[in-house]
Amino acid sequence: MPPGRRLVRLLALVPLLCAPATGCGAPAADTTGPAVREAVAEWAAAPPARPAGVPFEGWSYEVTSVRRDGARAFARATLRYRLAGYDSAAADAPREVELVRGGADGWRVAADRPAPGAPPQLWDQGAVTVVRGAHALVLGVGRDRGTLAGIAAEADRAVPAVGAAWPRPWAGRVVVLAPATLDAMAALLGRPADAYRGLGAVTTGRVGVGPAPADRVVINPEGYASLSEAGRDVVLTHETTHVATRAATTATTPLWLSEGFADWAAYRAGGRTPAEAAPELARAVRRGDLPGALPADGDFAFGGDPEALARSYEGAWLACRLIAAKWGDAALVRLYEEAGRAPLPTALDETLGVDRAELTRAWREALREELG
Missing domain, CATH: 3.10.450 (Nuclear Transport Factor 2; Chain: A,)
Known part of the structure; x- marks a missing residue:
């Protein structure tokens, strides 16, 4: 490039490099x-x-x-x-x-x-009404105080029942969120409403994050309203058990043990027979459809066959019921703790002295005897 043309090009760049009002000094710091x-x-x-x-x-x-x-x-x-x-x-x-x-x-x-x-927080959905129980704090939006007081009373019954089943340190209290609608509940949890349709309540919280995670029990107003008083007690005791056991629950804990233990805590003080509390599995056993294995984690996914899902929960409960009856309540609690720290075969051997195949055979025999 000729020298003269190069000089013109350099001069043309000067306005781009140096603002007329500020010269070529350093740009002002952004304090935003x-x-x-x-x-x-x-x-x-x-x-x-x-x-x-x-x-x-x-x-x-x-x-x-x-x-x-x-x-x-x-x-x-x-x-x-x-x-x-x-x-x-x-x-x-x-x-x-x-x-x-x-x-x-x-x-x-x-x-x-x-x-x-x-997802939103509950207060993003409207004015929050607060009701305190002896062991529970209930926060509701779009719900009357009488309804919230009833939930608090049910939660107050659930907390001591959980303490009797899980004799390990935990908060001994529970926070319950009561949104106005199923859609509002689903929004709080960041999932589609169909994932919770028909459920009474669910529990939030991450597993294995410390001694006392900030768990919440979230009520499905549609499903919960359809339950009897006994059914509401079972649901809140089940979900509160998840709150109590959260710190002992990890990715290695099989869902049949986590969900079965929660149902065992919920049903242990009641007088319902296995056939009454596990109707779907009882029907399957009576028609000769005895499950060949303990429920897998994938069997607890929502959105599929509701009868198959019910059989998974019922089978998990009866597995934990069997362990408590055969080896003792304390052994079931120890198994839960060990299964959160070690693979299930190791946990079974150290707490019950059996392997998975032996436990499965005992469980299947119990199903034949109690549901057949």
Whole structure:
């Protein structure tokens, strides 16, 4: 390139490299991120939208990213909180905090909502009504206080029943969420409503995350309302058992043991016979369809054949019932603990002195005797 033309090209680049008003100095630092984090922290100390009456403590937001759009900013954050007297570990939720520029006052929080794609919290769905029981905290939206008080009374019966079945340290109390509709329940759990249709309640919480995860029992208002009083007691005792055993439950715990133990805790004080409590499996055994193996984890998936699902739960319960009857309640509890730490063959050998094949043979024989 000729020297003259090269000089023209270099001169043409000067306006692009040096802004006329600021010259060629370093660009001004963007202070949006630190200012937004400070504004969120100050607001989180007493957010005006916090539900009245809910015993929050340790409420804080950890901002992970900030995006500015003119006079607005959007902070992605993790909300952490505990319910005083109920949670030893913090619950957490992905949130998006929207802020507006307030002139000399800096950034101000304008809205707090679930992060895109994240499930809502109960208070995102409306005004929360709080009912306390002796062992339970019930939080409801769109439910009358009398209904919530009934749930609290049922939960108060469930907690001591669980303590009798699981004599290991646990919180000894439960938090129950009562949303207004099945769709609202499904939204809280981040799954389609069809996944919970017909169920009375489910339990949230991750397995193996510490001594006292912040578990919640979530009521399905449609399924729960269709149950008898005895049925509601069974459902809440079952779900509360999952709360109590959560810290001992890991990815190695087979679902037949986890679900069967929860049903064993729920049924152990009742007077129902195996045929009454396991009608689907009883019908199968009587027509000669005796299961050949303990239920696999995949057999507990929702959305398939409801009768097959019922047989899986019933078979799991009868397996745990057999273990308690043959080896003792304490042995069943030890098996549950060991199965969360070691493969099932090891856990069976160390606690019951049998292998899976021996347990399966004893279980199948019990099914013939009690359901045939």
